[in-house]
Amino acid sequence: MQKITIAQLPAHAGEQVKIGAWLSNKRSSGKIAFLQLRDGTGFVQGVVVKAEVGEEVFAQAKALTQETSLYITGEVKEDTRSSFGYELAVIGIEVIHEAVDFPITPKEHGTEFLMDNxxxxxxxxxxxxxxxxxxxxxxxxxxxxxxxxxxxxxxxxxxxxxxxxxxxxxxxxxxxxxxxxxxxxxxxxxxxxxxxxxxxxxxxxxxxxxxxxxxxxxxxxxxxxxxxxxxxxxxxxxxxxxxxxxxxxxxxxxxxxxxxxxxxxxxxxxxxxxxxxxxxxxxxxxxxxxxxxxxxxxxxxxxxxxxxxxxxxxxxxxxxxxxxxxxxxxxxxxxxxxxxxxxxxxxxxxxxxxxxxxxxxxxxxxxxxxxxxxxxxxxxxxxxxxxxxxxxxxxxxxxxxxxxxxxxxxxxxxxxxxxxxxxxxxxxxxx
The missing domain is CATH 3.30.930.10 (Bira Bifunctional Protein; Domain 2)
Known part of the structure; x- marks a missing residue:
């Protein structure tokens, strides 16, 4: 399977690919998880559907922490709802390094704190x-x-x-x-x-x-x-x-x-x-x-x-x-x-x-x-x-x-x- 960057995803619509990425944020329900992924070249949403990947991969997706580094495999699909225009239908997740207690969370932070970090x-x-x-x-x-x-x-x-x-x-x-x-x-x-x-x-x-x-x-x-x-x-x-x-x-x-x-x-x-x-x-x-x-x-x-x-x-x-x-x-x-x-x-x-x-x-x-x-x-x-x-x-x-x-x-x-x-x-x- 070809390893590419997020910026290259539009050229591989309909194909299965592998990307290296960090998890910037996520949200999930009982049946689906949305992973916000970044790799330096851009940002893309990875969609993990429990019925398609099975219990083990879905549980792995739900447990991921912010800024954990990953290899993600999935199919590139068009997504007209996002400005990027594409998303990744995830079929596999390989954790490279689990990040614990990343200090900059999605909540609001003061400028001095952000500058220190x-x-x-x-x-x-x-x-x-x-x-x-x-x-x-x-x-x-x-x-x-x-x-x-x-x-x-x-x-x-x-x-x-x-x-x-x-x-x-x-x-x-x-x-x-x-x-x-x-x-x-x-x-x-x-x-x-x-x-x-x-x-x-x-x-x-x-x-x-x-x-x-x-x-x-x-x-x-x-x-x-x-x-x-x-x-x-x-x-x-x-x-x-x-x-x-x-x-x-x-x-x-x-x-x-x-x-x-x-x-x-x-x-x-x-x-x-x-x-x-x-x-x-x-x-x-x-x-x-x-x-x-x-x-x-x-x-x-x-x-x-x-x-x-x-x-x-x-x-x-x-x-x-x-x-x-x-x-x-x-x-x-x-x-x-x-x-x-x-x-x-x-x-x-x-x-x-x-x-x-x-x-x-x-x-x-x-x-x-x-x-x-x-x-x-x-x-x-x-x-x-x-x-x-x-x-x-x-x-x-x-x-x-x-x-x-x-x-x-x-x-x-x-x-x-x-x-x-x-x-x-x-x-x-x-x-």
Whole structure:
């Protein structure tokens, strides 16, 4: 008998098959037992009918405990009542390992309890669905950049300098030198772009930011493209095409997961390029006109401000041209103004906040050197970065997309802690 996965069941309708699975839940009566089975590829119901399998197998099915591992044999049958569309008419059960007193039961549990048991919580239907959507976003990311001529480059995680200063970095010793866990691979990606034209990285980044909001993690993953010979407006087009591609890929390839999460997909189906744009100046005016007296020109936006702006659109919205004083040293000044830079943040709808930050980068050596001095950064540590604008400088732009915030938005997750397998939070380093 062929051993297959749950995901392969639809191709074997009417056949007898064998699957390896865990029992996630069960219910039974005097004559029939329903086994909720999972194997990592999906979920399926196994139906055990006493009259068809006999007393011994039926008694075995009724005695099964949650998360016991099994080999199940049965016939694949269509089931129009389930979203999966198939069920397994069980004829045989082989217990691999009996699980006793699995701590996460079908009842309600508190968040801290679930986080303490994150290694087991991942097995639940909701967490499974979020991880599958995360995986699809990753797959679609590689697809988009590979199809558009980008080269994958891996920047270092240990660095001797920081793109945005060292106030929110984790410091460590690198033998006799001071080093930091990377908060961004951007500067190294700029160097790679000068060699390879269009590049992207995809890796972990770290922010020693003492924040407990639903949008923040200490360790998270970033997608960071950099493009030579590319101006800011051209970068915005790449950003919106990338996000639209990811959305459409999830809608196409994760319908069961979105349904399991009860995600309103009509909101996602609207997401198509181009995205609306609003200047920082107009955003401040909009907020002030709508009762936000706590913000004025020169301030950065908080979560309530971003949410208010996003609620005026049913699409992601770019906020462009922020004040130079609240942005990093490497951003290119606006050609017609000396108080703002050529940058944009992409704000996701439904209160999920900023998912992309990007800008055109300074490529003038003297200006870049001046900015480094103004930000009181160690010029020696940035010597290599300055040399990028010394030897064949060109206009170039890039951006960074935060994976977990994007997963949260697309999946409808309430908190980013559910969008990464093992979240690192201000008060959590376990498990």
């Amino acid at each position: 994150r290694h087991l919580w991942l097995r639940s239907r909701k967490q499974h669905a979020i991880m599958k959507i995360r995986n699809e976003i990753i797959r679609a990311t590689y697809e988009f950049f590979n199809e558009n001529g980008f080269v994958k480059v891996d920047p270092p995680i240990l660095t001797g300098s920081a793109p945005e200063g060292t106030s929110e970095l984790f410091a460590t010793k690198y033998f006799e030198e001071d080093a930091y866990l990377s908060q961004s691979g951007q500067l190294y990606m700029e160097a790679a772009a000068m060699a390879l034209g269009k590049v992207f990285s995809f890796g972990p980044t770290f922010r020693a930011e003492k924040s407990k909001t639903r949008r923040h993690l200490i360790e998270f993953w970033m997608i960071e493209p950099e493009m030579a010979f590319t101006e800011h407006h051209e970068s915005l087009e790449v950003q919106e095409q990338f996000v639209a591609h990811v959305i459409q890929s999830v809608l196409k390839n994760c319908p069961l997961e979105l349904e399991r999460l009860e995600r309103d997909t009509t909101k996602l189906e609207k997401i198509k390029a181009p995205f609306p744009r609003i200047s920082y100046d107009d955003a401040i005016k909009f907020l002030n006109d709508n009762g936000f007296d706590d913000i004025s020109w020169g301030d950065d936006f908080g979560a309530p401000h971003e949410t208010a702006i996003a609620e005026s659109y049913d699409m992601p919205v770019f906020i462009t041209n922020y004040p130079i004083g609240i942005k990093p040293f490497y951003m290119q000044p606006h050609p017609e103004r000396d108080d703002v830079v050529l940058c944009a943040d992409l704000i996701a709808p439904e209160g999920y906040g900023e998912i992309i930050g990007g800008s055109e980068r300074i490529h003038d050596f003297d200006l870049l050197k001046k900015r480094i001095e103004e930000h009181k950064l160690d010029e020696e540590a940035y010597k290599w970065y300055l040399e990028l604008s010394k030897y064949g400088a060109v206009p170039h732009s890039g951006f960074g997309l935060g994976l977990e915030r994007t997963v949260a938005w697309i999946s409808g997750a309430e908190h980013v802690r559910e969008t990464i397998p093992f979240p690192r939070l201000l008060n959590r380093l376990y498990p």
